[in-house]
Amino acid sequence: MGGVSEHYSSLRMELGSTVRAVRSTRVQQGSELQPAVILIKNGRIHQILTDNCNFTGEKVLDVGDSVVMPGLVDSHVHVNEPGRITWEGFWTATRAAAAGGVTTIVDMPLNSIPPTTTLSNFQEKLREATGKCFVDTAFWGGVIPGNELELKPMISAGVAGFKCFMIHSGVDEFPHVSDSDLHTAMKQLQGTGTVLLFHAEREVQDATQDSGDPCHYSTFLRSRPDEMETEAIRIVTQLCLQYQVRCHIVHLSSALPLTLIREARAAGAPLTVETTHHYLSLRAEDVPAGATQFKCCPPIRSAENQEELWCALKAGDIDMVVSDHSPCTPDLKRLESGDFTEAWGGISSLQFGLPLFWTSASQRGFGLPDVVRLLSQKTAEVCRLDHLKSQLVPGFDADLVIWDPELEFEIKEENIHHRNKLTPYLGMKLRGAVRGTVVRGQLVFWEGDFSPEPLGRHLFIHQRNNQAQL
Incomplete structure (x- = not known):
């Protein structure tokens, strides 16, 4: 040191x-x-x-x-502390971020115990994170069934916005929302200037279960078809247009819903979209049998689909690229059995987002200004930190x-x-x-x-005339 x-x-x-x-x-x-x-x-x-x-x-x-x-802003990071620090914690996550040129992360509300779904839980999260962050850290809150009266208090306390699931989240303490829950939450969020993030997958009849060898990636892929994202995004766009609450689709893996996204934006929906490094770097055809470290939800899809994502990124239909760093302990990946259906779904990549993106993007005609825009400026905008982060500008x-x-x-x-x-x-x-x-x-x-000591700060985003203030 x-x-x-x-x-x-x-x-x-x-x-x-x-x-x-x-x-x-x-x-x-x-x-x-x-x-x-x-x-x-x-x-x-x-x-x-x-x-x-x-x-x-x-x-x-x-x-x-x-x-x-400008330092990178990774607006999609699962730190998992408190409660699951064996998966990841603020000390290790933010060191990994610093090693990757990420100067700000935004922590997701789930996989920690308790999840960030109440003001009290948010305060507990802050206590746990204090003195452990090597980079600046902001926090998402969560929308779950029945917590609508906690949303405005969390906004006042400085959360960057909220995330919800439209399908089982993978952890029981963060249940997914129904259509009724979403309408209730949207009414609470109207006029606040905040943003609601959607894990946009929804159960559909076309998804197949328990068919094929669970050690083959194709078996898992068939269980999470593109239609699950398309159906969820159809609902998101309708809600976004109806309530005019800012909405954000996290980790888009399928190119199929891009038409819906374009149409909604053209109609006036305040909608943004992210994809991740693994969807841009990894292809379903290349995943070896039993290699459950590749499992994530939504899944890594085909090479053809990947090229469509790159085209959408270049066209501006996808706004930004994040890590969706979602680690776990090795045993939860079921490496010994190689069973994709039982393994935890999440990929660790917080430290390597910049080189992962640049390695592929530089071969496709993207330049350094695109890196700044997609990995820093747009990610800062979605969490309302763009007045202080992501630009080399005085002030x-x-x-x-x-x-x-x-x-x-x-x-x-x-x-x-x-x-x-x-x-x-x-x-x-x-x-x-x-x-x-x-x-x-x-x-x-x-x-x-x-650095010998953590030097990061907690970032609180407060509203004043619908403008974010730090």
Whole structure:
């Protein structure tokens, strides 16, 4: 945990220290990549110099030709603390985030015990997270049957918004909602400016159960057909148009509902959509028999479907890309039996979102401005943090990722900072290695090492004239 490196030791830039300025020959500002010095004051970007790049002095971090960009905002992370810290906890999750250039995460309301479905439970979550976060952390609340009177108190307490399930969530303490529950919740949320996130799958008659070898991925895939997402999204779009409450579809895996999404937006629905790194990087045809580390819900689909998702991302029909980091203990993945039908559905990827995206996106004509837009700006917008996060602009938080887009590396177990190392990406070679991460002007990660103490803050999003205030 000592100095940054031998090369930088003359600058006495210790991990955890406050950085006065960051200099690089490649700073991403808007659509431009140019030499610049980012001056930092009181944790915010104070000024960006493009003419005087010889700026020197104490606590100036010169990163050479590494790219400097706004830190990533991952708005879909299951931390699972309290209650299931053996799956993941704030200490390990936020270290993994920092190692991946993610400077802000938003914690999902389920898989922790208790779930974030009441004001009291939210307060308990905050107590558990205090002193454990290496990056800034905001929190989603949850909508479940019967908790409609808890929603406005949680909004007042600063949750970023709410999530609900339209199908069994996988954990009994976070039950899914009926159509009636949704109408009740929508009435509570009207006029608040908040957002309701939907796990958009719904039971349909076409889904097959217990047919085929449970160790074959195709058996599991047939049990979660595209129609489950299409039917759920049909309901979401209707609700969104009826109540004009902001709605957000999490982890879209199927390209089939994209027509419904386009039509709803054209009709005036305030609707946004995300997809995940695993749907853009992994293909059903490549999943080996019994490799239950690939299981997630909705499922990884075909190569043809994947290309349609990439096209939708380029066209703007999909707004953003997140990790949906959803870890568990290895035993819950049922690796010994290889039974996809019994294994926990979730993929760990929080640390590797940037290189996963860049490895595929750079081959499809996406550039660095697209990375900033899809992995930082749009994700900050959905959780109403875009007034402070995701831009290299004076007045914004000095949240930076320092990385080398051209550098290739292999994902190895010893380099994974999630609590549990099981991931379908083990052994994968990717492009784009993160060197360092700065959170509000503090160096929290550098080339494999972390700040001695957690320096992240809790983020509370409050309403004032329907505008998010921090």
